Amino acid sequence: MSHPTEDAPVEGGLVAEVARMTPEQRAEHDAEVAEAVAVDRDIQVEVGETLLELRDVTLKFGGLTALDSVSFGIRRGEILGLIGPNGAGKTTCFNAMTGVYRPTSGQVLLEGKPLGKATRHQITQRGIARTFQNIRLFGEMTALENVVVGTDARHKTSVLGALLRLPRHHREEKTAVERAMALLEFVGIADRAADKAKNLPYGYQRRLEIARAMATEPKLLCLDEPAAGFNPAEKEELMGLIRKIRDDGFTVLLIEHDMKLVMGVTDRIVVLEFGKKIAEGLPAEIRENPAVIAAYLGVPDDDAA
Numbered sequence: 083m084s085h086p087t088e089d090a091p092v093e094g095g096l097v098a099e100v101a102r103m104t105p106e107q108r109a110e111h112d113a114e115v116a117e118a119v120a121v122d123r124d125i126q127v128e129v130g131e132t133l134l135e136l137r138d139v140t141l142k143f144g145g146l147t148a149l150d151s152v153s154f155g156i157r158r159g160e161i162l163g164l165i166g167p168n169g170a171g172k173t174t175c176f177n178a179m180t181g182v183y184r185p186t187s188g189q190v191l192l193e194g195k196p197l198g199k200a201t202r203h204q205i206t207q208r209g210i211a212r213t214f215q216n217i218r219l220f221g222e223m224t225a226l227e228n229v230v231v232g233t234d235a236r237h238k239t240s241v242l243g244a245l246l247r248l249p250r251h252h253r254e255e256k257t258a259v260e261r262a263m264a265l266l267e268f269v270g271i272a273d274r275a276a277d278k279a280k281n282l283p284y285g286y287q288r289r290l291e292i293a294r295a296m297a298t299e300p301k302l303l304c305l306d307e308p309a310a311g312f313n314p315a316e317k318e319e320l321m322g323l324i325r326k327i328r329d330d331g332f333t334v335l336l337i338e339h340d341m342k343l344v345m346g347v348t349d350r351i352v353v354l355e356f357g358k359k360i361a362e363g364l365p366a367e368i369r370e371n372p373a374v375i376a377a378y379l380g381v382p383d384d385d386a387a
């Protein structure tokens with residue numbers, strides 16, 4: 083890969099330019115950024131149909147049943163929260179959806195088709211992307227390069243095409259840089275596009291992870307505790323970003339310990355405890371659900387508030 087920054091010099095000017103815009107210009111600019119980010123928007127189908135389904139998924143680690151016959155669906159266009167006390171099986175659920183682990187029994191279906199033995203890469207190509215509890219960025223690469231790497235999952239040219247620098251490869255690379263820049267702007271960190279990922283503030287790194295996952299053009303974006311380590315103001319901003327992602331045509335699955343955030347941003351919630359689904363419903367229903375309240379008893383106020 084050539085250095086994206088050579089093709090698209092990142093001017094500190096971009097942020098200043100946006101700041102100088104009138105409200106009308108700003109709205110138009112934001113719409114253009116959103117359009118560049120959601121390239122598949124026009125092929126999105128109706129909101130409401132099931133995008134991903136877990137059907138009786140059981141996953142065992144030796145003698146430990148991490149998921150016990152779990153079934154639920156994620157509808158296109160919604161923000162679904164996946165919550166539960168520590169060790170409930172949330173991350174294992176993500177891992178079963180993204181090909182890290184195969185269910186011991188049961189099925190995960192994307193758009194009605196089983197993931198079966200698909201590899202992680204194939205699953206990314208089929209449209210599921212995720213972030214991790216512990217940030218996993220390429221520290222020595224710039225923020226922009228980290229996102230361009232994400233877009234590589236969608237490239238159609240072969241390695242040979244890249245080596246020969248065929249026109250199609252060049253076109254794809256240019257588009258990838260432009261889209262990566264739009265993504266950085268979308269998540270609010272365009273001003274640090276040329277900085278190495280390892281030098282970015284923590285909150286920026288978390289946003290960069292989201293931008294990188296979005297770069298694969300996922301149908302389903304899975305966020306694993308994206309607010310971990312955030313202060314209340316940062317959490318508030320993150321809620322805004324998650325809503326913006328959904329409004330731009332993505333479907334979001336969110337694992338999060340912060341109840342205020344989960345209740346404030348999700349459309350529906352699934353609750354796990356000891357590997358079993360104990361509840362599913364609207365945030366207001368979940369809040370009042372006795373089984374959920376019991377599951378959270380004993381959890382420190384910070385997490386349960």
Ligand SMILES: Nc1ncnc2c1ncn2[C@@H]1O[C@H](COP(=O)(O)OP(=O)(O)OP(=O)(O)O)[C@@H](O)[C@H]1O
Nearest residue numbers: 143146147148166167168169170171172173174175
């Ligand atoms: N690779 C593994 N090998 C053995 N046990 C595992 C493995 N991964 C997870 N587990 C166990 O499976 C159970 C569910 O873990 P999981 O990480 O999915 O929970 P979680 O709900 O995401 O928890 P947390 O909120 O603490 O991240 C736990 O008992 C955990 O110890």
